Amino acid sequence: MEKRIKKVILPAAGLGTRFLPATKASPKEMLPIVDKPLIQYAVEEAINAGMEEFIIITGKNKRTIEDHFDAAYRLEEKLKSSGKDKLLEEIQKLNDVHFAYIRQKTALGLGHAIGCASPFVNNEPFAVILSDDVIDPEYPLLEEMAKIFYEKDAPVIALQEVPKNEVNRYGIIKGFKEGDIYRIEDLVEKPSIQKAPSNLAIIGRYILTPDIFQILQNLTPGAGGEIQLTDALKKLLKKRPIYGYLIKGERYDAGDKLGFIKATIDLALKNNELSEGLKEYIIKKARSIK
Numbered sequence: 001m002e003k004r005i006k007k008v009i010l011p012a013a014g015l016g017t018r019f020l021p022a023t024k025a026s027p028k029e030m031l032p033i034v035d036k037p038l039i040q041y042a043v044e045e046a047i048n049a050g051m052e053e054f055i056i057i058t059g060k061n062k063r064t065i066e067d068h069f070d071a072a073y074r075l076e077e078k079l080k081s082s083g084k085d086k087l088l089e090e091i092q093k094l095n096d097v098h099f100a101y102i103r104q105k106t107a108l109g110l111g112h113a114i115g116c117a118s119p120f121v122n123n124e125p126f127a128v129i130l131s132d133d134v135i136d137p138e139y140p141l142l143e144e145m146a147k148i149f150y151e152k153d154a155p156v157i158a159l160q161e162v163p164k165n166e167v168n169r170y171g172i173i174k175g176f177k178e179g180d181i182y183r184i185e186d187l188v189e190k191p192s193i194q195k196a197p198s199n200l201a202i203i204g205r206y207i208l209t210p211d212i213f214q215i216l217q218n219l220t221p222g223a224g225g226e227i228q229l230t231d232a233l234k235k236l237l238k239k240r241p242i243y244g245y246l247i248k249g250e251r252y253d254a255g256d257k258l259g260f261i262k263a264t265i266d267l268a269l270k271n272n273e274l275s276e277g278l279k280e281y282i283i284k285k286a287r288s289i290k
């Protein structure tokens, strides 16, 4: 098996029902936080971790994602002739990155979406990023996970402790600590509060090995009637160890309205052009809120 992680799968075929009506005709992955769509944060995060090739799983109404990562000659010419060099650099910076698009024809779940990429992955490890889990761009989560992968030669998934009453929104693991990381013993997709083996939730960053594809192909629907990646990982666990890495930086659930607003505020506060004005506004607003 080729060892280096070059490929990244970005599932983007979901219906985005939590954000309707905004996502009725345009993809959830294109919702912007400050000035960049969610999916671009995901791509840049992977590039910063040394990854190079992107496989985006799309579906109906997702064509703007392809347009977004395409070159935009007329716009580039215009910016060049009007001397807007910084903007030009910004929109050109991903022009050389390789993207492949695969259409998931029916929304059969995350596991099925990942399985659609199998013909493009060969016998190599790969990352999966769910772009509605936004990670603070200054925090090199994928890089840290890749280090564990190289050291252990085993799949690694990102974890975060969540409040007990939210376990039914996530894949939840059972595991024990091995030094700084978790050795996973079991995984359950969206368990009830009573059945959850812990409050350690799977966050949308995975580094996986290609043997997951065969499992995905033969998987029956699980939680919500969908083919679940968590169920495939549970089966993979019978063949090889899987590790969990508790994230140390900020993560936002940008698929949720409140999470999205929090991400927008935090990233705007880190933006040189916006932070002063926004701080002033927040302070003034906080004083007037009863």
Ligand code: G1P
Residues within 6 Å of the ligand: 110, 130, 133, 169, 170, 171, 172, 189, 190, 201, 202, 203, 204, 228, 229, 230
């Ligand atoms: C997916 C996974 C789940 C994971 C979550 C993280 O669920 O199935 O295991 O905890 O992403 O965001 P979804 O949010 O797509 O329902």
